[in-house]
């Protein structure tokens with residue numbers, strides 16, 4: 194008889210593999226906050242969110258009202274903390290999983306029920322006031338004879354996700370989030386209008402087939418301005434982003450000072466990037482009070498491009514082959530020479546390719562930025578739309594589509610050549 | 613006996629990440645002109661040892677002397693200068709893939725040329741001549757202006773050898789130079805290394821995976837197991853008993869001809 198292997202071993206991609214990736218990502222924060230505090234925060238926070246979302250959906254669907262807790266807030270607070278305490282003591286909580294830890298006896302064996310009970314009781318004394326977490330191991334672990342140990346799959350078979358508490362928890366969280374999200378953003382009336390009211394856009398569509406030829410020259414001129422806006426912004430962004438990317442690459446920034454610079458740049462860049470170019474455009478319109486509107490648009494695109502390119506460039510730098518660096522360093526080359534002969538050859542083409550890609554994005558963004566007054570074709574479009582000049586708006590749209598399509602096509606071709 | 617060329621004293625390397633002790637209190641000496649082969653299972657610390665010798669990896673403890681100089685004491689700047697005398701070739705060749713063979717070979721001179729010149733890709737005429745001579749020596753003169761990634765594995769490794777030759781080294785470190793190659797190509801590459809050893813008097817430290825290759829080319833063999841020295845002697849001394857000690861009870865010897 195052939196040996197019987199657990200089903201989860203035979204599946205091509207065990208479910209716990211994908212999960213590890215996400216856990217890796219979350220785990221990053223753990224090192225800074227301390228293991229046990231992070232675990233507690235993650236569990237309490239997660240359960241609180243789950244409770245609120247579930248209550249919201251129940252209240253919304255049953256009464257149509259908006260509410261969040263179903264119970265008095267103090268009950269909610271105690272409930273959340275208690276569930277977390279029970280989960281961390283009697284099972285393997287979400288936080289435990291993310292930290293890749295599990296509760297084991299001192300000698301590595303399975304915890305007994307009474308030990309878990311002691312752990313739970315003292316959890317309140319130890320974790321709730323937070324100071325209990327300072328000694329290692331904290332009070333509740335010492336008293337119960339249990340300890341958080343690195344989790345290992347060695348000698349065990351993975352359970353399918355629906356048989357683990359975390360699997361069910363995450364599934365519930367995802368499911369309820371979708372339901373809540375749908376119920377917040379879409380109403381029945383909206384849906385009805387979507388299917389019955391399409392006729393009111395007819396004017397708009399008709400204008401595509403009868404463009405207003407009198408504004409062609411003006412439109413083309415605005416179009417050129419838009420392309421130039423994108424070019425200026427991209428060019429200056431490259432000048433800033435290329436040097437910056439070297440300070441934002443993890444593998445190049447070693448040591449305490451290096452890592453701090455790395456972190457500062459990365460955080461700053463992701464904050465800048467998270468603010469849309471349109472918002473930046475408004476910001477710069479207020480700041481520079483331009484008569485020449487395109488300048489504000491260029492600044493907005495520039496700022497956003499710098500942060501985006503820095504990230505793309507830096508990620509490319511992080512994935513360069515360290516072997517070549519070793520080989521060049523082994524010849525007795527100095528740092529600059531290593532940069533010139535080991536790093537740069539590996540990044541030139543990707544950098545050019547990213548730049549083209551960004552230029553392509555900037556052209557599309559430039560029209561959007563124009564809508565708030567950042568100059569170029571977007572400004573024209575906005576003007577026509579506001580004045581209900583559908584024919585003119587349609588004409589402008591036609592040009593925008595042609596431009597974006599052309600740029601898209603050529604930059605894709607070029608990038609394929611570079612790859 | 614003459615003063616040994618390379619002395620390794622109580623060398624220990626601990627990788628912070630994962631707390632791996634890759635080398636444990638390793639001591640040995642190498643005479644000038646020896647062809648020392650390092651064998652051992654995957655993960656036994658061969659690569660780590662070779663990289664400690666030119667300090668691509670900083671040793672945790674212990675001292676290393678090359679030609680009477682304590683290189684573990686050198687400043688980074690002095691070490692860079694010193695590395696010019698130490699050539700290195702790699703399992704995966706580590707060439708600049710998008711650059712020509714010529715450029716790749718010329719990088720072997722980086723330590724000898726003023727930095728500003730190399731930044732613009734300017735190499736002196738006699739270095740270019742030397743590069744062509746070395747390419748001729750490894751039989752790749754015709755390929756001088758071909759892109760490195762258009763060559764076969766064996767050819768790429770020969771470019772690696774030519775690059776090391778450019779340094780006019782006294783010591784050659786070879787980290788599994790033929791592991792990515794087929795048996796026939798392996799021998800041709802090994803013969804170029806042997807030639808460096810015998811004709812130019814370069815002391816060679818090479819890690820190899822096949823005992824048959826080690827026996828054929830090495831003048832002496834050391835074996836590592838979990839970062840410890842478990843054998844040091846002539847190739848003939850490795851009998852079945854020793855072999856099992858190095859590679860474990862279950863292992864069986866494979867021939868490569």
Ligand SMILES: Nc1ncnc2c1ncn2[C@@H]1O[C@H](COP(=O)(O)OP(=O)(O)OP(=O)(O)O)[C@@H](O)[C@H]1O
Pocket residue numbers: 627628629630632633634652653654655656657658659660661
């Ligand atoms: N950068 C690193 N960080 C942490 N541990 C490392 C690192 N490099 C190597 N190690 C560990 O050090 C030990 C020795 O590795 P090393 O690469 O020197 O072995 P090797 O003998 O060259 O193996 P192979 O034949 O597979 O190349 C291994 O256990 C390895 O996991």
Ligand SMILES: [Mg+2]
Pocket residue numbers: 658659660787788
């Ligand atoms: Mg190795």
